[in-house]
Every structure is written in C-alpha cells, then in structure tokens.
Amino acid sequence: MGRTILHVDINNFYASVECLEHPEYRNMPLAVGGDEKLRHGIVLAKNNIAKAYGVKTAEALWQARQKCPQLVIMPPQFELYSEYSARSREMLGRYSDRVEPFGMDEAWIDISTYAPTEKDGKCIADEIRRRYRDELGITASVGVSFNKVFAKLGSDMKKPDATTVISQESFKQTVWELPVEDLLFVGPSTARKLRLRGIDTIGRLAVADKALIRSWLGASGEKLQRFANGIDDSPVMPKGAEAVIKSIGNSTTPPRDVECEADAVALLQAMAECVAARLRKERMLCTTVVLHVRKGDLYSFERQTGLQQPTRIAVELRREAVRLLRNSWDMHTPIRSLGVRATGLISENSPIQLSLFEDEAARIRREKAERVIDVVRERYGKNAISLGAAAYVKELGRIPDFEDTPLSDCAFYTGM
Template sequence: MHPVSTPTVRKIIHIDMDAFYASVEQRDNPDLRGKALVVGGSPEGRGGVVATASYEARKFGVRSAMSSKQAIQLCPHAIFVRPRFEVYKEVSGKIREIFRRYTDLIEPLSLDEAYLDVTEDKLNIGSALEIAQQIKQAIKDELQLTASAGVSINKFVAKIASDINKPDGLKFIGPSSIEVFMEKLPVEKFHGVGKVTAAKMKSIGLHTGADLKKLSEQELIRHFGKTGSFYYQIVRGKDERAVQPHRETKSLAAEDTFAQDLKTLDEMDAELYKIAEIVHSRLERKNLKGRTVTLKVKYSDFRQITRSQSLFSPIADQATIFSVASKLLSSAISEDEKVRLLGISISNFNEAENPRALKQQQSGQLRLFP
C-alpha cells in the first residue's frame, strides 16, 4: 500500500506597520513624539485628506481617508505634516530586506503591509510564530518602528489577526480555532466588508460570522452577488489564495458613499477632490502612474455608470486626476440628478504609449485642459 500524503498546511504571516507614515515622522522628528499628528493635506482652504494619523490623534476619532477639515474639528490641537513618500519608500525597502531574510514568498499590499508565506523558511526555523516575533524585533531594533503581525494558515485570517492587538501586536490563530474565531467575529471586522455592506448585512439580521454561516452559498450570492461565494468560504476559514510575490496591480481606486445625496455639481466636485487625493496617495504608495482615469457614479435611484478617459502620458498627481474626473463628471450629470456615490480609478499602469490616444491628442480630440 502506498502511504496517503496529507496536504501541507500553509504558514502565512501578515505584517502591518503601525501608523506607518506618522510613526516615521515621529521617529525622525523628536518634537512630534507623543503628539497628535496627522500626515496628509492641510485643513486650510479647500482642505485635504488624512493619509494616516498617530495613535495620539486616533484617540480623538481621526482616521485615514477622513477630510482634514473634519480631523481638525475632532482634534483641534493636531499637528499636520505633508507626506514624504520618498522617505516612506526607502523605509519600506528596508522592511522588505528584513522579510527576505526568512522567505522570498512576499506579497506587498502597500508600502506598510505584506503577506509572507513561511511554510518553508530560509533559516529552517519551522515556526511561523517565531519568525513573526523575530521580524517584529528586527524592525524595532533596526528601524525604530513597530509592526503588528497576524499568523495563520491562510491570508484572510492572518490579515484579520494582525489587527487584533494593534499597535505592536502579535496574534496567532491556529487551524483548530479558526471556525470558532470566525463565528464570533462581527461582520464589520471581516476584511473587505465596508460600512455600506456591513449595514446591509445587519439590516437582514447578519451581525456575526455565525449569522453568515446560517445562510447557504446561494442565499449569500442572492444578497451580495458573486462576493457571496467568498463570504461562504471565509466564514468557514477557507481561503486558498496563494501569496503572490509578483502580483501585478491592474487598477487602483477609491470611492465614497455619502450619508446624504449630493445635489449640486459644486458639492460633487468637493467630494471628488477628496477622492482624487486618496487615489493620488495610493498611487504614491505603490510608486505607480496610470494612463486611464475612470469615474464611477451611482445616482440616488441606484443607477450606476462609469466614464473613462485615456491619456497619452501616465499620471499620478492629484490635480490631473481631479481635473479629468471632474470633466467626466460634468458630462455625466444632468440638472436635478442626485448622487449617492462617487469613485475614481486609475489603470493602464505599464502600457506602451497609446498610438490612438496620441493621434486623438494631436488632432485636438482629447483636450482635457485649456
């Protein structure tokens, strides 16, 4: 008889730096340590967007992607500094060097977080928990920064685990405890479930993983579309996605659903400006530039449209992103229409120069700016 081979249980670590941009600023400037710090746009004038905030500012409710004007209202004594993305990229590179001591299976999600597959580690340590501890300590000793780590057998659970004991946290969720853990988890804590989806879940009596687990896969699909299949799997602790070291970003987006419908183009432009700043920040984190800007609009009656514009040269700056999206918006909105959601996405990151776009630009068909 041939021995029955048992499938290898993967060992996945999710590392998430703690208030990364703000922590780098506090590390480099002793005067900012212990202070309520906001990294992002100024609250003056039109107002910017919060990229991240120190834990001292978070105590007052300041959060990433919040408008800087709202942040200063919540925390009047907050100190605002502009992001230094080149510095953050350099630090992120040093963090990756630490990761590579243990594995080459690294999937960066942004400058400040990544998945690591240490099923087989370079140093033959064998324990994912021990590796996570060593990585955290190396980051602290060599870079004077703290990171939180989640350890489990798949990406989804590891990511949730890394958020449990922040800052400077470490959480292991083993195979035997995953299902019980997922059953107790509030739906808003599921990675990928935003405020709108969480509210919809609660409106139909789904408050925890245990509630989700009561529904069949078809019922979840009926309520949440194709994402319902994903919910069905992950609430049972199943996630077969591999860590992808060379994952290529196809597009990058940000959107916002508004508590009250927007009624005027000025109101919409003001919100679009904030969304453009978030997209700009995310492009900077990933060191990306794209040629295609896509606007997403959902009207008050839940009709949804997208409008796209391809440019000759790749862009990443906020002013251009906003200008293109604003022009697309003005052509998509007619009088008396109300809007409940706006979004901007950027794509075509690494394409060669588009001959068709060039021809249009030369013939004056693609004039975006006067």
C-alpha cells in the first residue's frame, strides 16, 4: 500500500518568530543576524519584506544594509526558537506518532494509516497550515507525497503558506524539470559534478546511465538516482527514535599519511566541527570523547577521555582529541587514518550541573558562534565557512561530506 507523508517547513523561521515577538517590526524589513563582534556578522534569516530588497541568507550584514538601509537586525535568540520548535513538534504530534524533526523548523509526518489517499493528505496538510497560523501565528509550507524525499521537495516548491502535492502518477511532470540541486542530499559538490556532465535536472539524473552515475558518485549516487525516480522507502522515524543514537563520530583516511602534528590537528579540527554540528542537530551533548588512530602498519588503537562538562562545542572536542593524541603518539610515526567520536550522549534537556571552573557565558557564546556556522553550512555546503582548518585539510584530502550522504548511509548515525 502506498504511503502518505507530509513534510512541514516553517517559512522564514527565525525571522517569523522575531516578527511575532516584536509586532512593531512586522511591516518592516527584518533580518536575524549573527553577532558582528564575533566576526560572524551575517544574515541568518530574513522576512519576506527584506527578501524583496534582495537581502540574502548568509551574506554579510553590511552588504544587507547597503541594499536595505532601514533593515531591522535582530540578534538570534536560539532558546526562543527552540521553544517555538517544541510547540510546533507538539502540534504535529497530535496527528501521528511518527513525527521526525529535520532541523528546528522542518519535520516529516507519516499519516498513511488514516489518510490513505493524496486527497486526504492534502486536507490534513491544509488543516495543519491553518493551525500554524491560528495557534502559533506563523506560516508553513507543506509537501504531500508518497515518500520522504518528494514530500520535502514539495514543501520547497510553493512558499509561503502553501500545500504542494507530488503524486506517484504525476511526479515526472512536476519534479523532473526541477534543477538537480533541489533534490534532498544533492549538496553543492555533488551538484557541481553532475552539472559538469550535463545533468542539470532531476529528470536527467533519473534517466542517466546507472553505471556512469556510480562511477562519478559511488553508491550514494545510485541512491540519489533512485530518489529521482521516486524510489525511497526510508521510514519516518517515530518520536524518541533519536535516543537510540549511541555515538556520533567521523573518521578520515587522507590520501597521504599524517606525519606531523600540524596535519593531525587540522584533521581533528575539521572532524570535531562535523561531530559538534551533528550533536547540535540531534539536540545532544557528549560526555566522552574517543580518539581513533590507525597507523601505517595497520595497527590501530583508541583512547578516550571523560569530560568535566558535557559539550557540543567543536573547539572543546578538538582540544580533548589533540590531548589524547599527544599522550599516545610520538608525532612522527605515520598515521594512516584518524577518527573522533562523541559518546556518552545525553539530551540537551538533561539537567546539567554548571561548572565552577569554566566560564559558562563564554561557552554559550562559543556554541552560538558555531550554530551560526551550522546554518550557513546547511544552506551553502560544508566548506562555506571553516574555523580555520579547511584549506589545510583540502590539501590533505577530503573529509566525507555529510551533506552529500543519504541519511541511511550516514556514518554519523552509527558512530565510525
């Protein structure tokens, strides 16, 4: 039997919440911007009025002000957005116990059991949109389809406050004309590879030679091609499924061995950034950091350390990983591969005892700065911003792109 899946995407989430909290700015161009003092002065979100002035997400605040001098810029209030996000999830939970959040402002819902047809699905989607308006005061776009990938695509097609149905019968007419990067998990680097070979639409990806796709993109390319053909049976995870994640890790085998500390630190920094971003996305903190090292002679070992303070700050993860490495490596025996894993995961809602030693305010600021980077990377790809190591790492070799990896293959869900 076919499935009915909705994907709900709140329109201009941060900016909508700010307009709700500050009605006096409702009819003015508004942007939510990172802290200029932290040198991450960029646009994180904007309302539709600012959009009409050409203000773009991820551009510098000074550029946005040039386009729109009267732009109201609000600092981000992530705690507040989390509250709205929780209310949104609570509302969706009334429709199904299968609600799978995707970031703060998006979620899939499986309503197959009581909405077996697209028509039923559309009715419920429209009702959900009405409830967002009436109960939360914000608008959402909803995609209705027979799988998760197309439901997500549908919610992107009409904005704001609209329902888009993508059906088994008609998806080739609607979906296949779209640019290939509109497909979920086609990140900037995959899109570049495909476009270089003339595959610029989802339809062209769907009908391309399977062996060629595999040779260009590997197994994840085949998966993307199946998505383009509407083949995606990944389930909408039931509430609380995220609790089964026991660890989040990343490892890499660079094309040449690591033989000096600077190389090792650069790799650990890049991996720590990935792991921290995943922790934030999963709304978790870790209490233990594990370093994995495989040497040139294929001998491998792991070292781990417990943390005084649960964390999801990349700088802290790297610091611990580097400390573990310094205690276990002579700094010149060639290393074939390195990995960082966060374990002892706890929910961000767990009560945490504040440290007497660390400056908690500084930690909160650091995490906020890293969250700003998450937003930019989510939209523009992993390499859009780096805390400093990316250029170095590029030279050493590629860190696996999680933006390009279908969720079910994603190493971050299984540890290493």
